[in-house]
Amino acid sequence: MGSSILKQFVCCFLIIIISWEPQALSRMIPDVSMIERHEDWMSSYGRQYKDAAEKERRYNIFRANVNTATPLMYENVTSVPPSIDWRKKGAVTPIRDSTCGKSWTIPAVDAVEGLTKIKTGKLYTLSVQEILDCDGGGHNGCEGGFTDDAFQFIKQHGLTTESNYPSKGNVGTCDTKKEDEPVAKISGYENVPVDNENALMQAVANQPVAVIVDASGMDFQFYSSGVFTGDCGTALDHGVTLVGYGTSNGKLKYWLIKNSWGVDWGEDGYMRMQRDIAAKEGLCGIAMEAKYPTK
Structure with missing residues (x-):
């Protein structure tokens, strides 16, 4: 029994x-397919990590972003205005003068400032210093980092204002009290389809967008005015913010770029860069890595 x-x-x-x-x-x-997607993404954007632990951490962030991403809003261009300037809509804060290599943070902050204005009607100048001081994830502070990290930090913590947490020009100790006083929050961020200026145009028609460009060339660095058509490559090394687009004299299409090199550079801190060139990457690789926050 x-x-x-x-x-x-x-x-x-x-x-x-x-x-x-x-x-x-x-x-x-x-998930083998997810690992392959991450490897492809690393290859596309030239990502290299210091060790296996850092790579695993980045992979987990990548996987979480893919799994929680909302359907891409700007994959296909339907109807967009022929020009837009988010400055005229009050969604752009003053030009910053970056005193260290923090261009990985500034475009993300600029884009969140714009989105917050669009969604709430309030324009805040947000704190870049908070990210430098309080983000504990593997970046190198003033020596550089990834825009993804800046967006990820803002998603998790929000941002307070620059007046509450002012810039210091270097990386300091996190002021946790001020970090706990956010005025702007996001739900996440999205990637614009790679090498697609039409999709990028659709995104910029809806909000300011963070992009990475090759700013190593002398033509770029000494730009002063007009629509930029100079020599530059696609070795992405500098973050800027797209705050509009248009056409000069009815002929030459351009992107309106907000830089962070002070108001004495370019057109009061801005650049108009040629848009819709033959190369799919766009001039200076502008269509290779573009991101926008969601709310």
């Missing part, structure tokens, strides 16, 4: 294990 009961128990146990095992294994075995 006891043997019969034991056999029935073992049989039931095996049935449960067989029915449960595929789900368990699916949770235990890494």
Whole structure:
């Protein structure tokens, strides 16, 4: 009798294990397709990490962003205005004068400032210093980092104002009290399709967008006025913010770029860069890595 009961128990146990095992294994075995997507993303954007632990952390952030992303709003251009200037709509704060290599933070902050104005009607100059001081994730502060990290920090913590947490020109100790006083928050951020100036135009028609460009060339660095058509490559090294687009004299299409090199650079701190060139990456790689916050 006891043997019969034991056999029935073992049989039931095996049935449960067989029915449960595929789900368990699916949770235990890494998502190969997601790993491949991350490797492709790293290759596309030239991402390199200092060690395996850092790569794993970045992969987990990448996977979380993909899994929680809302449907991309700006994949296909439908109807957009022929020109837009978010400055005229009161959604752009004054030009910053970056005193250290923090251009990885500024475009994200600019974009969040614009989105906050669009959604709430209030324009705040937000704190870049808060990100430098309080983001503990693997960036190098004034020595550079990734725009993704800045957006990720803002998603998790929000941002207070620059007047509440002013710039210091270097990385300091996080003021946790001020960090706990955010005036702007986002739900996440999205990537604009790579190498697609039409999708980028659609995004900018809706809000300011953070982009990375190749700003290493002398033509870019010594730009003073007019529509920029100079020489530059696609080795992305500098973050800027797209705050509009238009056409000069009815002929030459351009992007309106907000830089962070002070008001003495370019057109009072801005650049008009040629738009819709033959190269899919756009001039200076402007269409290669563009992101916008969501709320």
